[in-house]
Amino acid sequence: MPTPFTYINAAMSIDGKISTRQRCQVRISGDVDFERMDELRASSDAVMVGIGTVLADDPSLTVKSDEKRAKRLAKGLDENPVRIVVDSKARIPTDADILRKGAGKIIIAVSESAAFDRVESLRKKAMVIMTGGDQVDLPELLSVLDEMGIKSLMVEGGAGLNWGLVKNGLVEEIYSFIGNLIIGGSNAPTLIDGDGFDEADMPTCSLISAEKMEDGVLLKWKLKNS
Ligand SMILES: NC(=O)C1=CN([C@@H]2O[C@H](COP(=O)(O)OP(=O)(O)OC[C@H]3O[C@@H](n4cnc5c(N)ncnc54)[C@H](OP(=O)(O)O)[C@@H]3O)[C@@H](O)[C@H]2O)C=CC1
């Protein structure tokens, strides 16, 4: 089944954490990396996060630069890419920023385990796509997105969603900005959490580029199995 070109973009500490043990939003990127992230948003068909990130960070996932939004409009696109939340049980608060801020399509990807009334109330604010039994079926979801014309998909985390996508072989590239911080903590989320791979199954990557950026480094990887 065809799926969009899917890539993860994230910022992590020297020790691979993407947040603290309190799971609150941490500014790891500097201005240059946030600008790069905004350009990626502006140039992607869709941006995706997991419900854990929505509950922790309450992001809007909008393109921040007026100029970049104007360029999208000039090309006949919506100001923002399609914004997608992977949320099996439809837990997203109805006043979440992503549902209130910015123009453009919003998709909430739920599973059959979502309560009917929650799904019906979300349908007033967003398009709902249902796949999977207990949890969202990510391969099926990405196939549906591809059929809808979404050909490039930027994944902005968090740790659990990143795992689900990589485990299913759905990620082609990973871009990680490593900032000059040490966060530590065995309960702080890393770039990829979940159950983890056994040694025999670990995906390997080839390095696309390594670039010094402000006080950190931007690494771009291509997954070999994709
Ligand atoms: N530094 C950075 O670049 C970034 C940092 N973060 C940080 O990451 C943390 C959030 O990460 P995390 O808590 O892992 O949350 P995620 O955003 O990764 O969401 C995880 C949730 O996604 C849902 N989900 C649905 N289907 C699947 C599936 N098939 N596979 C995997 N997950 C699925 C699950 O909830 P359910 O079953 O209910 O649907 C799961 O608990 C926050 O602390 C945030 O600040 C987040 C993004 C970027």
Ligand SMILES: Nc1nc(O)c(N)c(N[C@@H]2O[C@H](COP(=O)(O)O)[C@@H](O)[C@H]2O)n1
């Ligand atoms: N690239 C990057 N660097 C950091 O330091 C970060 N904390 C994040 N977090 C991601 O950005 C989202 C915030 O988006 P809004 O601009 O508020 O819409 C957040 O949810 C994470 O996905 N990213």
